[in-house]
Every structure is written in structure tokens, then in C-alpha cells.
Ligand SMILES: [Fe+2]
């Protein structure tokens with residue numbers, strides 16, 4: 001039992017039900033639902049997928065803008081969806097397609113969240129490369145989407161979110177701590193709910209769910225360690241804003257899980273600086 005006398009799992013289920021019944025939860029347009037189906041079918045080719053996405057000019061323009069916005073660091077412009085699928089893989093393009101609408105709302109939810117998310121995406125790429133993780137572009141999309149739960153909270157539980165922000169500000173505490181106090185769950189879990197509702201795989205949703213609660217023995221621990229480390233580094237450097245003034249503490253075992261020593265972390269910091277010098281600092 002939690003301090004409110006309600007079972008913690010029940011408390012979470014209640015928050016989830018409130019979010020789902022708020023009527024303001026982002027939904028998937030028809031064209032995107034069709035794309036999800038196609039991506040889940042192994043026989044779908046990049047060309048077929050590209051043709052389907054291209055039918056929706058708005059979605060394809062948004063996805064190409066994201067792909068070319070600099071956080072993937074491609075030297076050439078990617079001008080078609082099939083090209084994006086070939087470069088980034090199905091799951092990454094699917095994640096970008098699905099979240100293209102929500103990503104636009106980031107700065108409305110919290111000023112600076114967009115820059116924070118872009119910086120995390122970039123940091124995740126560097127960490128994935130340095131740790132030799134599989135599919136660095138998927139790790140990057142995890143970085144881009146890791147704080148999506150904050151956007152969902154700002155859209156669906158408006159009053160609670162205002163209270164959460166106020167408490168964090170007054171008590172000089174992390175937003176995640178204030179969320180746990182007020183709701184009994186945090187934006188990592190909430191973001192992962194929405195992404196699993198959209199049928200994104202656990203290899204993308206679990207690291208997002210656990211980015212403030214890293215445990216080395218859970219599934220996809222290396223990816224979770226990557227996004228957790230990226231968040232801490234980006235906040236320590238003040239790229240964009242995560243919505244509070246504190247820097248989360250790096251969980252023990254993060255560096256071990258990635259096989260990093262401090263020298264390696266410094267190299268990642270240097271790469272980040274060289275890459276993100278232009279980004280606004282908090
Ligand atoms: Fe977070």
C-alpha cells in the first residue's frame with residue numbers, strides 16, 4: 001500500500017484510465033493506422049511503405065523534415081520516404097510517423113523540451129556508436145521520444161500537470177519526483193503506455209518506460225542505460241530544458257552496462273559539444 005492507502009498498481013491503473021478517457025489523448029489518423037499495419041507485415045517493402053506514407057503529404061513532409069533536421073547527421077538530404085526507410089529502418093520511420101503529430105506539441109507542453117529531446121536523440125546516437133549497440137538509429141529515436149509522457153500529461157491531465165510543475169518549481173525537485181508524489185507514476189511510464197497502444201515494440205517502449213528507473217537486469221538494459229545517460233549528460237550541459245532545474249543522478253551500473261569508462265564519457269561529451277554548439281542552452 002502507498003502512503004495514500006491505495007495499492008500502487010491500482011493508483012497507476014486509475015491514472016491511465018483518466019488519461020485514456022480524457023478525450024484529448026493523441027489519436028492516429030487513418031493513414032497512419034494503415035502504415036502501422038503495413039510495417040508490421042514482414043512482406044511489406046520499403047517502396048510500398050513509401051508509397052503509402054507519400055499519400056499523406058502532411059505526414060510525409062513532417063517525417064522528412066525530422067529526418068533532415070540534423071539529429072541523424074546524414075551528409076545528404078533524404079528526400080523520399082523509401083530512402084528514409086532504407087537509411088533508418090522500418091521501426092525508426094514508423095516511430096517518427098506515429099509521433100510526428102505529438103512532437104509538434106513538445107514546446108507547447110514545456111518550453112525547451114524540443115531542444116532537450118533533439119539533444120538526447122543526438123547523445124543516444126553517440127552513446128550507441130561508442131558502445132557498439134545494434135541499430136543506433138533506433139536508440140536515437142528512443143532519445144527523441146523519451147519525454148513524450150510530459151506532452152501527454154500536459155494535454156490530458158492539465159490541472160495535475162500544472163500542480164506537478166508548481167511543486168517541482170517550489171520544492172526544487174525533479175519533475176519525475178513531483179509526478180510520483182502527485183500521481184504515483186511518471187512520464188516515462190506514461191509515454192510508454194501511449195507508444196505501446198500504438199503497437200510500437202518493447203525494444204523501443206521499455207527503455208522509455210525505465211529511463212528514470214534504470215536496472216541492469218531488465219530487458220533492453222543497454223538501451224535504457226543509453227537513454228538514461230543521454231538525459232543526464234544533456235541536462236548537465238543545459239541543452240534545451242526538461243522542465244525542471246535539477247539534474248537526475250546517474251544510476252549505478254549505467255556505465256558498466258555500456259562498458260564505458262570516464263574517458264569514454266568525456267569523448268561523448270566532446271562529440272555532443274561539437275555537434276550541438278548551436279542549440280539553445282538553459
Ligand atoms: Fe524524463
Ligand SMILES: [Fe+2]
Pocket residue numbers: 116120146147231242
Ligand atoms: Fe529528459
